[in-house]
Structures are given as C-alpha cells and as structure tokens.
Amino acid sequence: MKQTIYQIDAFTDKPFSGNPAAVCILEDWLDDSLMQQIAMENNLAETAFVVKNEDRYEVRWFTPEVEVDLCGHATLASAYVLFNYYQPDGDTLRFFSARSGELVVKRDADGTMTMDFPADTLTKVASMTLLNEALGKEPLETFKGKTDFLLIYDDQEGIEAMRPNFLKLSQLDARGVIVSAAGNSVDFVSRFFAPQSGINEDPVTGSAHTSLTPYWSEVLGKTKMTARQLSARGGNLQCEYLGERVKIAGKAVPYLIGEIEV
Numbered sequence: 225m226k227q228t229i230y231q232i233d234a235f236t237d238k239p240f241s242g243n244p245a246a247v248c249i250l251e252d253w254l255d256d257s258l259m260q261q262i263a264m265e266n267n268l269a270e271t272a273f274v275v276k277n278e279d280r281y282e283v284r285w286f287t288p289e290v291e292v293d294l295c296g297h298a299t300l301a302s303a304y305v306l307f308n309y310y311q312p313d314g315d316t317l318r319f320f321s322a323r324s325g326e327l328v329v330k331r332d333a334d335g336t337m338t339m340d341f342p343a344d345t346l347t348k349v350a351s352m353t354l355l356n357e358a359l360g361k362e363p364l365e366t367f368k369g370k371t372d373f374l375l376i377y378d379d380q381e382g383i384e385a386m387r388p389n390f391l392k393l394s395q396l397d398a399r400g401v402i403v404s405a406a407g408n409s410v411d412f413v414s415r416f417f418a419p420q421s422g423i424n425e426d427p428v429t430g431s432a433h434t435s436l437t438p439y440w441s442e443v444l445g446k447t448k449m450t451a452r453q454l455s456a457r458g459g460n461l462q463c464e465y466l467g468e469r470v471k472i473a474g475k476a477v478p479y480l481i482g483e484i485e486v
C-alpha cells in the first residue's frame with residue numbers, strides 16, 4: 225500500500241530550522257505496531273498520524289520508540305498539511321486525542337497557526353541528585369508536570385552552555401526534562417531533553433510550553449509571552465496563558481511530500 229507522507233518544519237518560517245515532523249493523513253487507522261515502525265523508519269522526533277472523523281481529526285503521535293500523550297510541533301505540522309492540502313478554505317481545525325482531549329488550531333491571514341492546548345499542572349519537588357549530575361548544574365527550582373520535569377536556572381547563558389549526560393538522563397522516570405530561564409531578547413528560553421523517549425534533544429517542543437507558559441506567566445506577571453527554544457535548529461513561539469488552557473502559536477514550512485510503501 226502506498227501512503228502519502230509529508231515532512232514539515234514547525235515553529236519556523238524558513239526551511240532547515242524549527243522542528244521537523246512527519247505527517248500521514250490516513251483513511252483508517254493502521255495497526256499500532258506499523259505506525260511505530262513508520263515512526264522508527266522516519267527517525268524524526270515525531271510522526272503524526274491523522275484520521276478524519278466527521279467534523280474533527282483524530283491524531284496520534286509517535287517518537288521512534290514510543291507513542292506520546294501530546295506533541296505540539298507535530299500537531300502544528302499536521303495543521304499545516306490539512307490547511308494547505310486538504311481544506312485550504314478553512315481557518316479552524318478541531319483535533320481530538322484519546323490521551324489529551326480536544327485540541328483546536330486556528331490559522332491567521334499571515335500563516336501563523338495558534339494551538340489551544342490544556343495547561344499542565346506543576347508540582348514543586350526537591351532538587352534531584354540524578355538530574356543535577358546529568359545536567360551539570362543545580363537549578364533554582366525543580367517542578368514535576370504530567371510527563372516532564374521542569375528545571376529553572378538563573379540565565380540564558382547557562383541554558384545555552386548546558387551539555388547533558390544523556391545516559392544518566394535516560395534513567396529518569398519521565399518523558400523528558402525541560403530546562404528554562406528568562407530570555408535576553410524574549411520572555412523566556414528553554415531546551416528539552418528526552419533520551420528515554422528516543423530523542424536526546426528535541427529542536428522545538430510545543431507540548432513543553434504547556435508547562436513553561438503557566439510557570440513564566442506567574443513569574444513575569446503577564447499572560448502573553450514570547451519564547452525561543454535554544455536547540456541547534458532553534459525555534460520561536462508565541463504563548464498565552466488562559467488558566468486551564470494555553471495558546472501556542474507559530475509558523476511552519478514544507479520540506480518534502482512523498483510516498484512510502486507500507
């Protein structure tokens with residue numbers, strides 16, 4: 225069977241930056257094992273699989289190793305594909321994830337897409353020796369969200385200079401680790417490490433901003449913020465805190481359209 229596949233760079237307005245995601249728009253769901261094999265073969269941070277169900281789109285996300293509860297950049301990439309190749313006249317998409325509920329994406333006239341996601345709930349925890357040793361520096365604060373740890377540091381330069389021990393990080397019982405600090409030219413910056421999910425460092429992580437946005441909104445005393453993820457590829461996000469929901473906005477560009485044999 226031939227299946228069309230798209231590769232989209234998310235959270236960027238130019239190719240070769242942001243976070244690449246593969247997207248497959250399916251007629252019907254494939255076996256879970258086959259979707260995992262496709263994601264492994266793609267070897268990207270995430271592959272999104274989408275099936276239309278009446279007036280909304282069901283979506284699932286796979287890293288090369290596991291299915292995950294939520295993925296922002298692959299949702300943005302999926303929205304780009306649907307807006308541009310399947311329903312070009314619309315400006316609103318409704319996604320549904322069995323693991324994360326309803327997710328709405330709206331498109332502005334300039335191509336910016338805004339995702340409406342559930343906000344994460346953070347619990348402050350004691351500083352952890354394993355984390356501190358793996359990251360090489362003790363944070364100001366440590367929090368645990370639904371799937372990730374969030375560590376706060378004192379400046380952007382410390383985030384940029386961080387060189388994690390991924391073997392140690394892979395021993396952590398979590399999807400991944402977010403490190404963050406106030407930004408020099410944006411409100412806050414971050415990086416995201418997830419060796420236990422098959423991704424040493426994710427280029428731009430939309431879902432991590434469901435944790436970052438509530439935290440920085442309280443610290444900075446504002447609801448609308450700009451953010452940058454400091455990976456090698458880098459990516460820019462606009463974030464808004466709405467209490468129980470978070471809006472995360474960015475652009476995307478296509479890299480390839482092809483066919484796979486499955």
